[in-house]
Amino acid sequence: MKILFVVSEVEDLAKTGGLADVAKSLPIALKALGHDVRIVKPYYKQLAEKFKLGNVADEQLLRAGDKEYRFNIKRLELETVPVYCVDYPDYFHRAGLYSDGYEAFGDNAERFAFFSMAALRTAQAMDFQPDVVHCNDWHTSLCPYFIKRDDSGFFARCRTLLTIHNGAYQGVHRFADISFLRPHAELAAQIDSQGNLNFLKMGIQYADKINAVSPNYARELLTPLGSHSLYHDFQHRANDVSGILNGCDYQQWDPGSDKFLPAHYTGEALQGKALCKQTLQQEAGLPEKANVPLIGMLCRLTEQKGFGYLLPVLNQLLQHNVQILVIGTGDPVISDVLQFNAAQFPDKLVFRNDFSTRMAHLLEAGSDFFLMPSLFEPCGLNQMYSLAYGTIPIVRAVGGLRDTVLDLQMLPEQATGFMFEAPDSSALLNCVRRAMLFYHEYPDRFVQMQKRAMRQKFTWYDAALNYQALYQHCLPMDN
Numbered sequence: 286m287k288i289l290f291v292v293s294e295v296e297d298l299a300k301t302g303g304l305a306d307v308a309k310s311l312p313i314a315l316k317a318l319g320h321d322v323r324i325v326k327p328y329y330k331q332l333a334e335k336f337k338l339g340n341v342a343d344e345q346l347l348r349a350g351d352k353e354y355r356f357n358i359k360r361l362e363l364e365t366v367p368v369y370c371v372d373y374p375d376y377f378h379r380a381g382l383y384s385d386g387y388e389a390f391g392d393n394a395e396r397f398a399f400f401s402m403a404a405l406r407t408a409q410a411m412d413f414q415p416d417v418v419h420c421n422d423w424h425t426s427l428c429p430y431f432i433k434r435d436d437s438g439f440f441a442r443c444r445t446l447l448t449i450h451n452g453a454y455q456g457v458h459r460f461a462d463i464s465f466l467r468p469h470a471e472l473a474a475q476i477d478s479q480g481n482l483n484f485l486k487m488g489i490q491y492a493d494k495i496n497a498v499s500p501n502y503a504r505e506l507l508t509p510l511g512s513h514s515l516y517h518d519f520q521h522r523a524n525d526v527s528g529i530l531n532g533c534d535y536q537q538w539d540p541g542s543d544k545f546l547p548a549h550y551t552g553e554a555l556q557g558k559a560l561c562k563q564t565l566q567q568e569a570g571l572p573e574k575a576n577v578p579l580i581g582m583l584c585r586l587t588e589q590k591g592f593g594y595l596l597p598v599l600n601q602l603l604q605h606n607v608q609i610l611v612i613g614t615g616d617p618v619i620s621d622v623l624q625f626n627a628a629q630f631p632d633k634l635v636f637r638n639d640f641s642t643r644m645a646h647l648l649e650a651g652s653d654f655f656l657m658p659s660l661f662e663p664c665g666l667n668q669m670y671s672l673a674y675g676t677i678p679i680v681r682a683v684g685g686l687r688d689t690v691l692d693l694q695m696l697p698e699q700a701t702g703f704m705f706e707a708p709d710s711s712a713l714l715n716c717v718r719r720a721m722l723f724y725h726e727y728p729d730r731f732v733q734m735q736k737r738a739m740r741q742k743f744t745w746y747d748a749a750l751n752y753q754a755l756y757q758h759c760l761p762m763d764n
């Protein structure tokens with residue numbers, strides 16, 4: 286099959302979160318299955334500075350009403366997969382991908398409506414006639430509509446899949462600002478009372494198939510509570526909604542060969558993990574104590590990750606003999622509270638308001654537990670990385686976390702972690718206490734759990750097979 290994978294960010298090229306991990310690993314896994322897959326993404330400033338690429342096509346013209354856009358197309362190879370980059374400096378040559386700090390750019394509607402249109406034009410310019418256009422999240426959710434309304438004939442046989450990595454971000458923008466849509470009077474019914482259009486809703490309505498990044502999140506999207514207020518939209522497409530669990534890139538995330546670690550280890554020989562813990566404590570400025578449980582947390586600082594009920598009990602948690610290391614950037618209100626608590630308990634809580642791939646790997650290897658108490662979690666990748674590193678996840682039973690972690694109380698013989706149900710502070714506190722007790726009281730069983738966790742495998746090969754089946758499902762019968 287010919288697959289055009291349209292996405293805003295890709296690991297190694299430009300990244301703000303888990304979407305990028307998937308946008309690298311999945312196309313590579315699909316390519317390995319024999320498909321002709323090509324990625325299209327914006328040529329962001331970070332990318333332009335890293336790779337000074339020449340044009341493979343220039344001065345591509347797009348018209349929207351009386352506006353004209355001329356953009357260039359660059360190309361690079363990501364391992365085996367060609368990546369086309371849409372080069373339009375006015376929109377993409379900026380410090381951040383979606384914002385310059387924490388506030389979104391005011392013209393994101395225009396930027397991503399343009400990008401969605403330009404991605405399709407790129408396929409035409411490259412004479413790549415896809416069987417499937419695979420869109421990802423709100424940034425590219427207008428592609429299915431543009432394809433349905435395209436009158437060039439180029440996409441006549443093409444089908445569309447929308448993957449939802451995070452349904453909370455929907456791209457709600459003033460319709461009047463989106464010059465690519467202004468001529469489409471038929472969209473009047475989609476505009477809400479404030480004059481806004483919801484990009485993700487458009488994708489849900491017009492894509493041939495929709496999938497979430499885990500089976501459990503797909504089920505949640507079909508409920509009033511888990512649908513991010515899009516209950517009726519998802520229900521309307523219920524027969525076309527499914528879930529495919531993300532994979533873990535075990536080449537990048539292998540404690541037996543990870544280039545960011547001071548020592549290597551495997552499920553058979555865990556000894557190296559102790560040195561990773563010591564190095565992590567050293568780098569974080571925590572006392573180097575081997576037998577104090579070290580809980581790591583690494584994520585974007587946003588309500589999604591459970592800070593709403595974690596922060597109120599942080600103080601109580603820190604009364605225990607424990608060390609906590611939090612790394613992440615995002616909401617300044619969350620970072621202020623973390624900073625405040627870290628100043629009160631300098632020997633127990635360290636907060637790093639930044640992100641680096643090296644620290645992400647060291648934290649996964651050096652921690653005993655990985656905390657991910659998410660309010661919602663479409664799939665979650667860090668708990669998979671934790672499992673691979675024998676770092677026991679403490680998670681809330683939601684979204685993909687429920688699909689990937691097995692709780693000690695529920696399945697004592699197969700357990701790989703600790704899980705709590707209610708999104709509240711006392712459930713979280715109890716769960717962390719349960720984990721710490723287990724660590725102290727049953728050190729041998731703790732090691733058994735680590736080894737079991739390391740044997741879990743969520744491969745991109747399996748995920749790619751599932752996507753392949755879903756693409757086939759999208760296609761017209763005679764294909």
Ligand SMILES: Nc1ncnc2c1ncn2[C@@H]1O[C@H](COP(=O)(O)OP(=O)(O)O[C@H]2O[C@H](CO)[C@@H](O)[C@H](O)[C@H]2O)[C@@H](O)[C@H]1O
Nearest residue numbers: 301302303304450498584585614640662663664665666667
């Ligand atoms: N400040 C930062 N800057 C750059 N990178 C950072 C970062 N903080 C964390 N990361 C990295 O981003 C990734 C986080 O992935 P997750 O899946 O855990 O969450 P995210 O919510 O971003 O992804 C969403 O999409 C993924 C992919 O489908 C789903 O698994 C998930 O549930 C959904 O919320 C990891 O590779 C991590 O190291």
